[in-house]
Amino acid sequence: MSSGIRTWTAWGLCALTVVQLVGTAILAVLTRAIPDPTSSHSWLLNLVDNSLITAALAIVGVLLATRRPANPIGWLLTGVAFVWSTNDFTHHYARYALEHAPGSLPAGLATGWFASWNYALAFPLLPLLFLLFPDGRLPSPRWRPVGWAAAGAAVVLVVLSPLRLGPLEYFPTIRNPTGLVPPVVVIAIGLSFALLCCACAAALLVRLRQARGDERQQLKWVSAAGILLAAEGVVGGFFLPSRIHELLSPLTVVAFAAAIAVAVLKYRLYDIDVIIRRSVVYGSLTAAIAALYLMAAALGGVALSGRAAGPGIAAALAVALGLAPARAWLQRAADRLLYGERRDPLQAVTRLGDHVAVAPGPDLLAALLTGVQQAVNAAEPAWSGPMIAGSA
Structure with a gap:
């Protein structure tokens, strides 16, 4: 056919x-x-x-x-x-x-x-x-x-x-x-x-x-x-x-x-190994952060209000608002741990500029690639110094 x-x-x-x-x-x-x-x-x-x-x-x-x-x-x-x-x-x-x-x-x-x-x-x-x-x-x-x-x-x-x-x-x-x-x-x-x-x-x-x-x-x-x-x-x-x-x-x-x-x-x-591993870890960290946040908010509301329903809800909301910055900080830490600085482009570009600025001339390409690798939190760099020098 x-x-x-x-x-x-x-x-x-x-x-x-x-x-x-x-x-x-x-x-x-x-x-x-x-x-x-x-x-x-x-x-x-x-x-x-x-x-x-x-x-x-x-x-x-x-x-x-x-x-x-x-x-x-x-x-x-x-x-x-x-x-x-x-x-x-x-x-x-x-x-x-x-x-x-x-x-x-x-x-x-x-x-x-x-x-x-x-x-x-x-x-x-x-x-x-x-x-x-x-x-x-x-x-x-x-x-x-x-x-x-x-x-x-x-x-x-x-x-x-x-x-x-x-x-x-x-x-x-x-x-x-x-x-x-x-x-x-x-x-x-x-x-x-x-x-x-x-x-x-x-x-x-x-x-x-x-x-x-x-x-x-x-x-x-x-x-x-x-x-x-x-x-x-x-x-x-x-x-x-x-x-x-x-x-x-x-x-x-x-x-x-x-x-x-x-x-x-x-x-x-x-x-697929990296995708599965990071997805599982990221999902687990995010769930743990959300659970800790909700648990702390609930316990704080109970401790502040006793058993009354209305004051308890108000107290829980107040504690949740107070803990929001801490939850956001933990979430940013989890994102940075798994994905590097890709979630913060300005910081990634700044860090990349620092790498390039302090690198000597022959190592400029290696410094650039290392900065990119660190910014995206890649598992292993797919290059080495001799290979780059040889290709140049």
């Missing part, structure tokens, strides 16, 4: 995905008064979540497919986004045709039946995302049986999902007209497929342990985003309010898709 055909194919799939997302939004607005038995959340929240996730995968997919057409990762993401947008569109089409205005649109029952299982068409693609990232090849031939097993389970799910006995997925009052297979069989195969997907995900960890150089940087980006996605799924699903979980879940998927794009396209521009 020529590069032009591949580009048109990628953009065509992305365009179809966008068209289906727009159609889904229109139908969701028209059928917003109909309760959705498959979700306890509002129609608008469900629409935004699904659209945001699908759009992120489609954009990243077409970007990778056109920039790195030989790498299958972009094509896999584009395919997953297209399948999910098809599922959303057919679901809402059937809701309109079967419940909002029965008989107003053709093939309502057939579309509802198709919507009840077509999401399974993405299952064969998901294990490949883990196994083939980042270069489109398996980590080693030993992973070939795992890939074949996951693909086989996915194909079986695709074949059996339309034949599942019982009601249709989104329409509990309509029985599946092609139902032949007991649900327990489909569930058992689904669990097997999930375990095989986890085994495929372990390939990323194996690659990360063995990788060096650029490939290690690629895997660190995706691993960090994957950990964030998994942590939100576990913590958000069990410990956070459902509305907050529904808001955070699509954002973590978008972050995961963005990490894949950065890893494949721009990984040489960033040092």
Whole structure:
């Protein structure tokens, strides 16, 4: 396939995905008064979540497919986004045709039946995302049986999902007209497929342990985003309010898709170790400073006012205002510790001028680079005196 055909194919799939997302939004607005038995959340929240996730995968997919057409990762993401947008569109089409205005649109029952299982068409693609990232090849031939097993389970799910006995997925009052297979069989195969997907995900960890150089940087980006996605799924699903979980879940998927794009396209521009380390440290320091500030304000208010509510609030506000300069000083110290003087450009320029002013002529360039390194608090200078002198 020529590069032009591949580009048109990628953009065509992305365009179809966008068209289906727009159609889904229109139908969701028209059928917003109909309760959705498959979700306890509002129609608008469900629409935004699904659209945001699908759009992120489609954009990243077409970007990778056109920039790195030989790498299958972009094509896999584009395919997953297209399948999910098809599922959303057919679901809402059937809701309109079967419940909002029965008989107003053709093939309502057939579309509802198709919507009840077509999401399974993405299952064969998901294990490949883990196994083939980042270069489109398996980590080693030993992973070939795992890939074949996951693909086989996915194909079986695709074949059996339309034949599942019982009601249709989104329409509990309509029985599946092609139902032949007991649900327990489909569930058992689904669990097997999930375990095989986890085994495929372990390939990323194996690659990360063995990788060096650029490939290690690629895997660190995706691993960090994957950990964030998994942590939100576990913590958000069990410990956070459902509305907050529904808001955070699509954002973590978008972050995961963005990490894949950065890893494949721009990984040489960033040092993920420094970003993760400084982000964790800075977040911890900022949280500690805020906690100390609030604790001191609260304790000071209690000590000054006793137990009365009104005076207690007033005293807490007074203590908070009094501690504000101390909190600001601690925050500036934390910023300077992690990021150098980039938060204070005037001081950074002044310090840089001092370095250059006292440096002898031959060492002027080295002094300039050292001043910049100290101003931005870089971990290690990427130069040495002999190298600079030799290059000059």
